Amino acid sequence: MNEIDIPSCANNSACITCNFLPIQNNTGMLLKEEEKAMLNGDMGEPRRWAMEHMIRVGRFFDAEDFVAVSQAHIMADTESLGEAGVEFLEKMAASPRDQRRVRIPMITDPRGIDFCHYKRLKQTDLMANLEQRTIDAFEAMGILMTNTCINYQTIMPPVRGEHLAFGDTGVVIYCNSVLGAYSNFEGGPSALAAGLTGRTPRYALHLDENRRATKRYRIIHQPESLSDWGALGAMVGTRAGSYWEVPVIEGIERQPGSDEMKHMGAAMASFGSIPLFHIVGITPEAPSLEAICDPAMLDTEIIGEQDFESFFARYGGKGDKLDVVVFSAPQLSIIEMQSIADLLDGKKIHKDTALLAVTSPVVAADARRMGITERIESSGALVLEGMCFYQSYAREMGEANGWKRLMSNSAKLVNIIGGYGYQPTLSSMENCVASAIAGEVV
């Protein structure tokens, strides 16, 4: 490998990102021959942009070189993209076919629209149009429209040690922690850059030295429901509080399942921007405490029953009229779908309360085939697929439908949704369903 200077952007009509200043010389990153060719534009403008973008990021984080990645996963809902982001993707998708196609398997995070139900949710044709334009651009680039944030449960779970460029913080923390894969949080632009090049800058969690525990927590109250696991993740995330901290958790007395790890990780990432945790004796990089830290160097913080109670008390609302119950963030597994169907069998939700169960297209197809969707929707609830509530113009949906009091068993969702004008309540799945039937928070 040779260290090279980075050429100035030509800033001509072929430049996708003509508002970019030319990147400065002396990046300090080592580039292989193919990477130099991509950066020089020899493999087309999209890959040139991708290399330039990743060098900016790599330089920010002192990456010495790039690492090859085997899969990319892109978050790009249209609420985040806006018109500007969609136009950015369309320009890239208009490049010649051999220049615009991604080089590694690349899949999508949930979209903002379920085309079968957007009018019922009072989303607009403008939103649907923006969504369709994005899909057209992604498909032109060879990106698979999986529309899921539970790809580790449904599409292709990564293998331990596999380097990835995954978006969606819940996906990243699960794949790093539970599966032992290597990924940073990749926002949409960086995930796209990784897909176009098959590379990502080697920094943070791609380096073993950054995967050792830096914060230590002992649990003296065992989580039971999925919302308990989410609450635990939220508390650890809040306490650890930074992308650059790695929590290790001791004291968990039983083997958690995939949905429990899913809720815990998603909440930890949401509340603390945490990309990796260890659980001693459970997660693959932590067969023992000594394997991932020097125990004498870390103080232990206790998390007990009172902490759980205080956490749930932050999301009250008991007795309030309930506008909407949302099971989402992350999308529901087929097991969670079955659990909701079991709770709703033979019952009707209150006429003034909506209940939304949001899942991936793969799970939705299974749920339809197995009759689970019909059982849920017979109650008056709605199954949505390929979207996620908070990525779906939640503010506009809330205003159009008159939704204020929102109830969920997802700690991640209640953390996010306050900023969109909702009053969130966190409770168990059972209590959420009972409240939807009663029409008030019980």
Add this chain to the structure above:
Amino acid sequence: MESFELHCHVGVGPEVSGEALVTDDNFSARYDLDRIKGIFSRPQHKLAGQSYIDKILVFNTAKGGVASAWMLYEMASRKIAPRAILFNSVNPILAQGGALADMALCDRFEEGDVTQLIQTGDRVTVNPELGLVTVERD
């Protein structure tokens, strides 16, 4: 008038100047903002209700999801955006977003806690390429 320099890691984006809006709270474009109105909208955020348009924002760290990477670009395209964002420590998402949006963004200050070193109302010039922030205070 008082003037002093702060030194940080090399950042992303162009050199800009503006008025500082400072908090020791954290930041996510998804969680905390009404991006149409250009204000902090999450009630629990310490800057709730305040405008971020054309400000030099100063936070402790980044939090939350990956959406901010696109959102900074979208906000900048409508010119309802901050001019720069400074952190004690930032996560990859915001750095990636700054890179795409060509928005000045820096972290890791040698002099200590940037949320204490800069005050709301200070006039601040950010040079990401040099890792240099100049502060002027009446």
